Amino acid sequence: MILYKSALKLFLAILLPGVLLFQMSCSNNQEQNLVKDRLNIVTTTGMIEDIVKNIVQDSADVTALMGPGVDPHLYKATQGDLQRLKSASLIFYNGLHLEGKLGDIFKNLSRIKPVVAVSDNISPEQLIDNTSMGGQYDPHIWFDVSLWQQAATYVSQTLMQHDSLNAAFYQQNTAAYLEQLDVLHEEVKTKMAEIPEDQRIMVTAHDAFEYFGRAYDIKVRGLQGISTMSEFGLKDVADLVNFITEKKIKAVFVESSVPEKYLRSVVEGCRKKGHDVSIGGILYSDAMGNPGTVAGNYQGMVRENVNTIVNALK
Amino acid sequence: MDAFWIILTGSFVSISCGLLGSYLILRKMAMVGDAISHAVLPGIVIAFLISGQRDSLTMLVGAGILGVITTFLIEFFHQKGNLQTDASIGVTFTWLFALGIILISVYAGQVDLDQDCVLHGEIAYVPIDLWITASGKIIGPRAVFITGSVMIIVISFIAIGYKELFLTTFDPAFATVIGISTALWHYLLMGAVSLATVASFESVGAILVVALLIAPPATAYLLTEKFRPMLIITVLLGILISISGYYLAVSIDGSIAGAMSTVAGLLFALAFLFSPKEGIIITWLKNQARKKELS
Numbered sequence: 001m002i003l004y005k006s007a008l009k010l011f012l013a014i015l016l017p018g019v020l021l022f023q024m025s026c027s028n029n030q031e032q033n034l035v036k037d038r039l040n041i042v043t044t045t046g047m048i049e050d051i052v053k054n055i056v057q058d059s060a061d062v063t064a065l066m067g068p069g070v071d072p073h074l075y076k077a078t079q080g081d082l083q084r085l086k087s088a089s090l091i092f093y094n095g096l097h098l099e100g101k102l103g104d105i106f107k108n109l110s111r112i113k114p115v116v117a118v119s120d121n122i123s124p125e126q127l128i129d130n131t132s133m134g135g136q137y138d139p140h141i142w143f144d145v146s147l148w149q150q151a152a153t154y155v156s157q158t159l160m161q162h163d164s165l166n167a168a169f170y171q172q173n174t175a176a177y178l179e180q181l182d183v184l185h186e187e188v189k190t191k192m193a194e195i196p197e198d199q200r201i202m203v204t205a206h207d208a209f210e211y212f213g214r215a216y217d218i219k220v221r222g223l224q225g226i227s228t229m230s231e232f233g234l235k236d237v238a239d240l241v242n243f244i245t246e247k248k249i250k251a252v253f254v255e256s257s258v259p260e261k262y263l264r265s266v267v268e269g270c271r272k273k274g275h276d277v278s279i280g281g282i283l284y285s286d287a288m289g290n291p292g293t294v295a296g297n298y299q300g301m302v303r304e305n306v307n308t309i310v311n312a313l314k
Numbered sequence: 315m316d317a318f319w320i321i322l323t324g325s326f327v328s329i330s331c332g333l334l335g336s337y338l339i340l341r342k343m344a345m346v347g348d349a350i351s352h353a354v355l356p357g358i359v360i361a362f363l364i365s366g367q368r369d370s371l372t373m374l375v376g377a378g379i380l381g382v383i384t385t386f387l388i389e390f391f392h393q394k395g396n397l398q399t400d401a402s403i404g405v406t407f408t409w410l411f412a413l414g415i416i417l418i419s420v421y422a423g424q425v426d427l428d429q430d431c432v433l434h435g436e437i438a439y440v441p442i443d444l445w446i447t448a449s450g451k452i453i454g455p456r457a458v459f460i461t462g463s464v465m466i467i468v469i470s471f472i473a474i475g476y477k478e479l480f481l482t483t484f485d486p487a488f489a490t491v492i493g494i495s496t497a498l499w500h501y502l503l504m505g506a507v508s509l510a511t512v513a514s515f516e517s518v519g520a521i522l523v524v525a526l527l528i529a530p531p532a533t534a535y536l537l538t539e540k541f542r543p544m545l546i547i548t549v550l551l552g553i554l555i556s557i558s559g560y561y562l563a564v565s566i567d568g569s570i571a572g573a574m575s576t577v578a579g580l581l582f583a584l585a586f587l588f589s590p591k592e593g594i595i596i597t598w599l600k601n602q603a604r605k606k607e608l609s
Contacts, residue, residue, distance in 0.1 A: 073431055077438040079560075080567040082316065085442055097368060100431040104370050105443045111450060130424040135366060139426075207424070233419070 039163055042088035044099055045072060046288040047142045048118055050298035051152045052092060054177040055159055055170050068290045069256060072098050090162055092155060095119040096127070098139035116158050118151040128210045140285070143212035145185040145302065149178055184299050188306050192216040195313045202309060203244060203252040205262050208285040218309075223262055241269035244277055251280030251312035256287065280312025316441040317564075319455045321556045323440045324574060326461035327518050328526045328552025330468040330510045332534075335527040336548055337503055339535065340483050342399045346388060346504075347527040349407035350511045351429065351520040353384040355414025358433055363421055373432045374516050381508035384410060389504050393497055429520065437518040437570045457517035464513045471506050472545075479503060480541060522571040526552060529578035536582075536589040551581060 039060035043049045049064035056062065063084055066075050072094070077085075085091065093099055093106050095117030106115045119127075119141055126147060127137040141147045156174035160167040192200070200217065202209060206224040213220035223240055244252070244266070252267065254260045263279065270277045283305050289295030295304040331347070338344050354377035361376025362368060384406055391402040418427060435443070435457065445453040453459075472479065481489035482499045489496055514523045534547035559574025566573070587594050 073426060076569055076571075077436055078567050079438060079563045079570055082438045082441065086316065097426055097431075100426070101370065101433075101435060102439065105439055108446060109442060109444065111446050112444070112452060131422070136368075136425045138424075 039089050039159075040087055041090045041092065042084050043091070044075075044093040044102070045286075047148075047298050047301075048092050048094060048151075048155070050288075051118070051148075051155050051177070052159075054180075055152070055156050055173045056166075057169075057173060059166055059169065060163075066287060068287055068296070070287050072286050073100060075099070075102075077102070089114070090158070091115040092158075093117055094139055094141075096137045096139035096141070114158070114162055116154070118155055121154040122147055122150050128214065130207075130210070138207075138210050140208045140211055142298070143209055143302075144215035145181050145188060146215065147211060148298070149181045149185075152177060152181065180299065184302060188216055188302065191306050191310050192218060194310055198247070199250065199313050201247055201249050202313075203240065203249060203263075203266075204283065204285075205253075205255050205259075206285075208255065209283075212305075223266065237265055237269060240266050241273065244270050245273045245275040248275065249277060249313075251278050253280050253283045253309070253312070255283050255285040278312070281308035283308060317560060319441045319458055320437055320570060321560050323437060323455070323457045323461050323517060324522075324556030324560065324570075325553045326458070326465045327514045327523065328530060328556055329549050330461070330465040331514060331523055331526040332530040332548040332552040333468055333472055333545060334503070334507050334510055336531040336534070336541075336545055337479060337483055338507065339528065339531050341500075343388070343403065344528045344532075345400070345403055346385065346507060347511050347524045349388070349403045350381050350384050350508060351515060351524060353407040353410035354380045354433065354512065354515075355411050355429060356380060356417055357383075357414075358429060359414055359417040359422060359427060362425070362427055362432075363417075368425075368427065368432050370432075370516065374512070377429075377433050377515070378509070378512045380410065381512040382505060385504035385508040386501065389497075389500055393500070429515070434515050434519045435517045437522060437574075440517070460513055461517050464510050468506055468510055471502070475499065475502065484541075519571050522574055525575035525578050526555070529575070529582050530555065533578075533582045533585045536585040536592060539591065551578075555581065 039056070041052050041056070041060055041062045043052055043062065043064050045066050046064045046068065049062055052060075052062045065077070065081050065084065066072055091106065091109075091114070093103060093115070095103060096119050097103055099106070103117075106117070109115045119139070122141065124137070127141070129135070129137050141151065152174065156170055159170050163170070195218070201219040201221065202213065203221050203223075205222065207220070207222035209220045209222075212218070221240065221243065223236060243249075252263050254263055260279070267277055267279060284295050284301045288298065288301045289304070293300075295301040335344065335347075338346055357376035357378075357380025358373050359376075361372050365372050387406045388399070388402050391397045391405065392399050395402070397405070437457075440455050440457045443456050445456040445459060447453060478489070478494050478499050481492075481494055482496045486496045489499075511523055511527070530548045530551040531544070533551055534544045537547055538544050555574055555578045559577040560570060562568075562577060563570040563573035585593070588596075590596060
């Protein structure tokens with residue numbers, strides 16, 4: 001018994017100092033960002049980062065928490081992300097529950113720190129609510145370029161308020177960016193019009209493209225609802241197969257964040273019914289592509305998506 | 315200061331979970347934490363359907379009620395149906411989780427609603443999730459107050475009912491003979507478990523809670539044969555896990571909950587290998603010595 005007790009003490013005596021030493025070696029490499037005259041802006045999604053970068057250009061530091069391919073619903077913060085949020089002079093997030101619980105925290109934090117939801121100045125009439133509950137808006141607003149322009153305008157107003165010295169510079173950049181988005185909006189409209197009217201139906205894995213469908217006149221049908229928890233039933237698959245066969249839809253679309261096998265069952269089902277439907281390509285939905293690629297910025301992402309859709313359905 | 319708040323929250327959670335977990339592993343109910351993390355889904359959906367809100371408080375109320383119902387049902391099936399504890403846990407949480415999925419499919423398919431999204435917190439957010447009064451005064455991180463109060467409740471519960479909990483866990487028959495209601499104390503224990511786990515889910519996320527409920531008591535179990543030292547070692551391990559897990563996360567810029575759970579697993583492995591009581595190495599040495607004696 002005595003032997004056992006002393007062994008236990010030894011076990012703890014070796015462990016504790018070891019851990020303490022480890023801590024000390026770690027706490028040395030915490031860097032502090034002391035450059036004060038530059039704004040340090042943190043955004044949640046890459047799409048918001050794109051707006052901010054276009055407005056501030058090189059005059060401020062901009063970081064996005066959720067990198068390419070990160071599903072905002074599944075995002076988990078790291079220790080570094082916490083430091084980024086703490087040291088940020090301005091935080092922009094999407095809102096409308098895209099960020100889940102983090103959105104709640106931001107809302108609370110906005111009372112003492114400049115934290116802004118870019119969807120805040122879009123009027124509820126322009127938002128899509130597919131539930132019977134009321135007030136549960138679809139958060140995927142960036143797929144309607146004109147709504148995204150409103151978000152950009154709001155970001156720009158906020159920036160000018162917090163950094164009045166650079167207001168003129170921001171104003172000028174915002175105007176240029178909005179103009180680019182105007183061009184993009186029109187371009188998407190003309191491109192989508194190339195698809196024959198009866199073929200303007202887009203089948204995707206989950207409902208992320210409602211705004212896109214409304215803005216550019218294409219019917220959207222998802223296998224799953226917005227929540228990835230609402231698992232589709234056999235009847236959903238059968239209904240969708242019938243729908244596709246009946247309307248003679250040429251292609252369905254996979255999203256980068258949803259497993260492809262879900263839609264495979266639909267494609268197989270259609271084949272059995274004698275209608276050959278192909279998988280039209282991968283769409284970017286909740287995150288952009290890798291930096292440096294075409295889809296690595298907002299405008300490129302929208303163009304890539306539109307090309308994929310038009311090429312598959314034309 | 316951030317480090318302090320995170321480690322403090324981690325320690326509070328690990329102490330309340332570890333203390334309750336010590337009783338749970340002795341009662342072969344360790345997986346009840348995982349069960350509750352799934353079984354609260356219908357509570358979240360119903361709370362949303364009634365209120366139309368997805369804010370933390372509403373979700374916490376819904377999840378809390380379902381947490382109590384879950385533990386009650388587990389205990390009920392075990393006591394009345396004479397079902398093994400693991401079977402009772404398995405049956406209860408799977409059908410409650412399934413019920414939640416069906417509710418979502420039928421009523422809320424167009425709303426992003428699941429535990430990960432609306433209930434589970436993240437320990438990294440502790441320093442920025444502040445409690446701010448109506449006048450704009452910052453009182454401190456919300457999670458510290460929530461997990462701190464839970465810890466005080468759990469410690470007082472165990473301190474007040476120590477004898478009863480001890481007897482009903484180790485020798486229910488004897489406890490009944492001397493007039494302690496086994497059923498009552500088991501329900502009370504399970505109630506405390508559901509309170510501690512649901513509140514901790516909301517503050518630090520599910521994985522960490524499930525890990526801290528089992529790993530520290532299991533490690534302590536390997537290191538001692540007596541119950542009181544087991545509780546004390548569990549508490550010390552919990553604090554150790556919070557501190558070292560946090561700094562591990564800092565050094566690799568990774569998930570804090572993940573790093574803490576990893577440290578918990580490593581400590582268990584160390585105890586498994588080097589425990590002076592039943593560690594692999596001690597057992598091996600003893601066997602060698604015995605072989606020598608025989609030959």
